[in-house]
Amino acid sequence: VIxxxxxxxxxxxxxxxxxxxxxxxxxxxxxxxxxxxxxxxxLKRRNDLIPNLVEAVKGYAAHERGVFEEVTEARAAVxxxxxxxxxxxxxxxxxxxxxxxxxxxxxxxxxxxxxxxRQLQEELTDTExxxxxxxxxxxxxxxxxxxxxxxxxxxxxxxxxxxTAREFFEAGEGERAPVAVAFSx
Amino acid sequence: xxxxxxxxxxxxxxxxxxxxxVGLVVVVSAASYAFLGQGGAVGLLAFGLAYxxxxxxxxxxxIGGLTHASPLEKRDDPExxxxxxxxxxxxxxxxxxxxxLVDDPAPNAFAAGAKPEKAYVAVTSGLRxxxxxxxxxxxLAHEIAHIRNxxxxxxxxxxxxxxxxxxxxxxAFRMAFWGGRxxxxxxxxxxxxxxxxxxxxxxxxxxxMALSRRREFLADASAAAMLNDAEAMALALRRLELDTSExxxxxxxxxxxxxxxxxxxxxxxxxxxxxLFQTHPSLDDRIRALEQAxxxxxxx
Numbered sequence: 001v002i003x004x005x006x007x008x009x010x011x012x013x014x015x016x017x018x019x020x021x022x023x024x025x026x027x028x029x030x031x032x033x034x035x036x037x038x039x040x041x042x043l044k045r046r047n048d049l050i051p052n053l054v055e056a057v058k059g060y061a062a063h064e065r066g067v068f069e070e071v072t073e074a075r076a077a078v079x080x081x082x083x084x085x086x087x088x089x090x091x092x093x094x095x096x097x098x099x100x101x102x103x104x105x106x107x108x109x110x111x112x113x114x115x116x117x118r119q120l121q122e123e124l125t126d127t128e129x130x131x132x133x134x135x136x137x138x139x140x141x142x143x144x145x146x147x148x149x150x151x152x153x154x155x156x157x158x159x160x161x162x163x164t165a166r167e168f169f170e171a172g173e174g175e176r177a178p179v180a181v182a183f184s185x
Numbered sequence: 186x187x188x189x190x191x192x193x194x195x196x197x198x199x200x201x202x203x204x205x206x207v208g209l210v211v212v213v214s215a216a217s218y219a220f221l222g223q224g225g226a227v228g229l230l231a232f233g234l235a236y237x238x239x240x241x242x243x244x245x246x247x248i249g250g251l252t253h254a255s256p257l258e259k260r261d262d263p264e265x266x267x268x269x270x271x272x273x274x275x276x277x278x279x280x281x282x283x284x285x286l287v288d289d290p291a292p293n294a295f296a297a298g299a300k301p302e303k304a305y306v307a308v309t310s311g312l313r314x315x316x317x318x319x320x321x322x323x324x325l326a327h328e329i330a331h332i333r334n335x336x337x338x339x340x341x342x343x344x345x346x347x348x349x350x351x352x353x354x355x356x357a358f359r360m361a362f363w364g365g366r367x368x369x370x371x372x373x374x375x376x377x378x379x380x381x382x383x384x385x386x387x388x389x390x391x392x393x394m395a396l397s398r399r400r401e402f403l404a405d406a407s408a409a410a411m412l413n414d415a416e417a418m419a420l421a422l423r424r425l426e427l428d429t430s431e432x433x434x435x436x437x438x439x440x441x442x443x444x445x446x447x448x449x450x451x452x453x454x455x456x457x458x459x460x461l462f463q464t465h466p467s468l469d470d471r472i473r474a475l476e477q478a479x480x481x482x483x484x485x
Contacts, residue, residue: 031277034277035277038274038277042274126267129267129271130270130271130274132271133271133272133274133275134274134275136275136411136412136413137274137275137276137277137411140410141277
């Protein structure tokens, strides 16, 4: 009889522990989702800015068609991206394309002096900074969640209930390029 | 110490502070029994608890008033607002806390508010002028870290309750002299009552100061992690260290809210007793901790 009670006790403790671990995983996963939506908000904001920016530069440098196409395509790729990994790659390509766009703009002092262009540039810099902030937070939540899903004992609960690892949102090489250009002007 | 552990510890300490506060109010009331009789003591007790509750509901506004902080709109200083927005995003806060400005040349900053969603960040105009953007961001990150780590609730509570205890014992003390009929009291009773009346504010102060020191290290470390830039935090602290001016509207009730001690009397120097009264660890210690964590050395 005592053995039975001990067994029941062990089972109860195990179930309670599993519940606690499950709740913790859910909480961590929710934080990852919140973190990603923070990035998504800023990516959308930047994607809304870019057409205006392209139009502003076009007004002075209509013949630089290659750069405009590159930016437009990279922008579409970010909007299309399924998941953080893909979005990160698209983001770094867009960063490079924007860098070239600003390099083109450098050659037109009148464009540089226009109020509209400067404001767009400022907004873009702000958005880039916010993407960088949101990325730091998101990656820290992914790290916490993935660690929980890959270490014992929460590993067991994660496997059982299908908590799969999440992707990081990586900083691309050219990511800070437009920011640097914006500061030098 | 992980963030979750710190938040849990803060919850426990908040409870402890409330219990200690109630205890102090009871002790002060019991002590004043000797002077005021039953009616006076009960009235004092009721008044103290009611005032404590009132203060708790209005804590954010009260601290704003005490420190002479006024709200700052985004259009007043878009650059500063952007920095706060960025730091809030990096901290994962659900919303950007409002900004307040204290018109004071001494560089300093604090965060206050009874609830995280009602918390705000205040900076002095001196800080705004003195700090380059990178260091300003680090200071803001330090304050946002206090909000996220739930330090602000505990610190606000401590500020308010210390004020209440000080007021009650002051009140009781005056009443004792004003209402004293003399002659027919037991001298031991009178002396112990006096000691309790004098000790209560002292105990409250020690309590408040013991609360605020360790969390400064953690907020520095959180800020460094948030910005991925321990050096910026250390540079900002160095800049605060080099400036020796004092904040005009800061007293013992609000000193522990600030990023560095706002007055020199509280900054003090050396000795065990001075250590007990210190609201903040020394800036040198904090810079050293950051240097260790970040693996760099500031030039001296």
